[in-house]
Structures are given as structure tokens and as C-alpha cells.
Amino acid sequence: MNITVRIWRQHDQAAAGRMVSYKVDGISPDMSFLEMLDVLNDQLTAAGDDPVAFDHDCREGICGMCSLVINGIAHGPEALTTTCQLYMRHFDDGDTIDIEPWRSESFPILRDLIVDRSAMDRIIQAGGYISAPTGSAPDAAATLVPKKNADRAFDAAVCIGCGACIAACPNGSGMLFTGAKANHLGVLPQGQPERHERALAMVNQHDAEGFGGCTQIGECTAVCPVGIPLDVISFLNADVLSALPRKTD
Amino acid sequence: MSTGNVAGVRSTAARSSVALHAAMAVTGLIMILFLLAHMYGNLKVFEGQQGFDGYAAYLREIAQPLLPHAGALWILRVILLASVLLHIFSAFTLWHRSRSATGGKGGWRYETTKNRRGVQRSYASFTMRWGGVVIGLFVIYHLLHLSADVIAPGGASASPYQRMVNGFQIWWVVLSYVIALIALGFHLRHGIWSAFASLGANKSVGTRRFLNQLATVVMLIILVGFLVPPLAIFAGWVS
Structure with a gap:
């Protein structure tokens, strides 16, 4: 799968943020959403760019760390699913996927997709x-x-x-x-x-x-x-x- | 748990969003009881001028001579006005808190344009605030027209029956009334359900289903009951 992701990039709490587009190629439908971000981060690191910061821990849907708003829906399009348990097969080849942090005035954005909860x-x-x-x-x-x-x-x-x-x-x-x-x-x-x-x-x-x-x-x-x-x-x-x-x- | 200032905890909680929503729920339910009584009175238009004006006069004679003329009516008016003011005060306070919590953008705070309407929220649920403003403006116009006789489309009259029949023969009077009723319908559909839920009644899947059905049924009764008299007048069935 080849997809485009638009991700909220913000250097720190005080900085202004914006949506940035990245192309991610060679994604397997069996990858989890976070593995897709890992691939993107490998790509960014190899190119000398800052990797995208995002929260994650257990990656099995029980810790509550992963926290992405995907296409405007918290934890993405699948019901009863955390972001880490969401798989790329739920998206189509060529999709553009918008990824943003939790937004609440009580959750300051620390960096990119990480908020202080x-x-x-x-x-x-x-x-x-x-x-x-x-x-x-x-x-x-x-x-x-x-x-x-x-x-x-x-x-x-x-x-x-x-x-x-x-x-x-x-x-x-x-x-x-x-x-x-x-x-x-x-x-x-x-x-x-x-x-x-x-x-x-x-x-x-x-x-x-x-x-x-x-x-x-x-x-x-x-x-x-x-x-x-x-x-x-x-x-x-x-x-x-x-x-x-x-x-x- | 903190054993400190218990009274302080209570007075803070009395201003919490939970307490304000409870105030909105109770005052909203009082207004719904009024609407049902008002609707019943409107349907008296089918009894003709004598029946309708007689009922209007009777409303001023309730509990006489224990109370002075129109005494019971004024007691109800004061209760209603207090309910309306508390409802509006709570609504604006909660509105302000919601905007502050979301950077002033509410449900539109994400950059993406996808799924802007959320996953499952109903049209009724996200038009509560502006719908309430529409209803509030209509109520002012409605009181000036049919209660105070200040603006009198179709001609002023001392007879409430005549005021109603004169007014609803004009297309734009009927149209403004219908638009306000549609706004009211949406407001009631979410308002009745959420009033009971705010007061703590939503305690199972079955109750949730019942409360939602109740909201739909009460909304339809009020909508139909209020729409029939003006449409009948406009169609020329009452004159």
C-alpha cells in the first residue's frame, strides 16, 4: 500500500503547529497503524528529519497510551478499537490519512501527537x-x-x-x-x-x-x-x- | 479522601456543570408542562370564539376569590419566567465552559475536514444552543403578537380568538410559526432525553431506549398539537 499521511507537527508546547504531508510507501495491510508510523519515522530519520513523536506503550489495547485522532475520529474508524489495534487493512491504497493529537484545552500538546493527560x-x-x-x-x-x-x-x-x-x-x-x-x-x-x-x-x-x-x-x-x-x-x-x-x- | 472543607466542596459542586445541567433539566421540564397546557388551550379554537375566549377568561378566574383576578395566572407566569431565566443563564454559562474547553471551536477543533459531524451525534443534539436562541427570539415575537397585542398582523382585537384567527390567515405569520415549531421539535427531541439523563435517570440500556422514545413521542404530540390550529385557520376551516 502507498498512502499519504497529513500529521500535526508541533515542536513544543509554546510553538505553533501545522499539518505536514508525508508519503509512505510499501505499507503492508497487516501492519498496525503505529507500525505504519514506525515506517514513516525510519524514513524521516534516514532523511535526517525529526521523527514524529507519538504516545504508545503496550500496543495490545490495554494501557491507554496511544492517542491519535485519525481522520477526525479518536482512535480511528473502527469501533471498540485503540489506535494500536487498528490495522492498515482498514484503509485503502492511495488514501490520505489525517492524524492529529487529542485536542482539549486541558491537554496541552507537548510535541507533535503527544499531549499531557x-x-x-x-x-x-x-x-x-x-x-x-x-x-x-x-x-x-x-x-x-x-x-x-x-x-x-x-x-x-x-x-x-x-x-x-x-x-x-x-x-x-x-x-x-x-x-x-x-x-x-x-x-x-x-x-x-x-x-x-x-x-x-x-x-x-x-x-x-x-x-x-x-x-x-x-x-x-x-x-x-x-x-x-x-x-x-x-x-x-x-x-x-x-x-x-x-x-x- | 480529604476531610477538609465539606461545605466548600458542596458550594463548589452547586456551581458545577452537573448542577447547572440539573437546573436546565428541571426548568426545561417545567416549560414542557406549560407547553402541554398551552397546546390544550390552543385546541379550544375548534370550539369557536365563545369557547376559546371563555377559556381565556377562565384562566384569569382560577382559584378566585381565594386569589385576586388573574392571580393564579400571574403565579404561573412568575414560575415560568424564573424557569426561562434560569434555563438561559445555565445554558450560556455551560456554553461558555464548552467553548473554553475546546479553544472556542467545539466539535470543529480538528484540522481535518473528515467526519466533522462526529460518529453518532444527532442533528437535534448539536443544534440545541442555536435552536434555543431561535426559540427565545420567537417567544418574544409571539408574546408581543398574541399576548400583549403590540404587533398585530391581520388586525388587533380585544378577543384572543380574533387575534389568533386574524394572525394566522397571513402566510408569513404561519411560516414563522412553523419554523419556530420545527426548531422547538429538535430542541425537545434532545432536550427531553438529556434532561432525564442529566438528572440521573439513564441507568440501563432499556431506560435509555425508553427515554429516547418518550422524547420522540412528547415532541410529536407537542408539534402536532401546536401545528393543527394555525394550519386549520390558514386553510379556512376556522374563521
């Missing part, structure tokens, strides 16, 4: 944990969890924290991520004592980071590589709204 870490730090002293491991069946709640917690806990929801949201909202992280603790017995405090603290941090509000459009769930359901946002909203009138927790 620590705003999401600070949302977790604000309340995405339980602080009960746990002691030694309890008996496996000591605390019973209804199957429904266990399933719901797991559906939310599979969030890999990549930030595609924020990149795709027309409002630049981080509510799918925040909802997932609050929800997977909020429906389990261990998460109950701090459930309402957690919801308030995480939503406050979400807003303080400058993310927008959720208008229930659902673009986030369309690009989420692990299929976090939109319900997690309603669960978080319900927790926040029921926590607001309480005096103390």
Missing part, C-alpha cells in the same frame, strides 16, 4: 480511590456483591483512561471518564462510605481542570475503545445531586 490523573487523585484501611486480604466470599453490581462495576472499571472521550466530545467534557472512575467504586460495598464525597470531589476537580459539561450527545461512547456505557454519567449525576443537599457525610 495529567488532568485525568488529578481527577483520580481527587477521589477515585477508597481510603478504608483494608488490612490483610479478606475471605473471598466475606462481602457479598450482587451479580448485577459486580457486572456494572466491571463495565466501568475497564476504562483504560486514554482520554478519547474527551478528544471526541464537542463540549470537551470528561464526564464519561469521571463517571467510569466514580461508578466502578460507587456500586461496590467497599466504595459506599465515601460514595457521595467522591462524586462531589471528582466532579469539582473535573470542572477545575477546565473540562466542559456533558450534554448527553454520546460521541464519547462511540469512540471509547472499551465500550464504557453512557449510563456511568447518569450514575455520577445522580450521586452528585443526592449528595448536594446532605449536611455532612
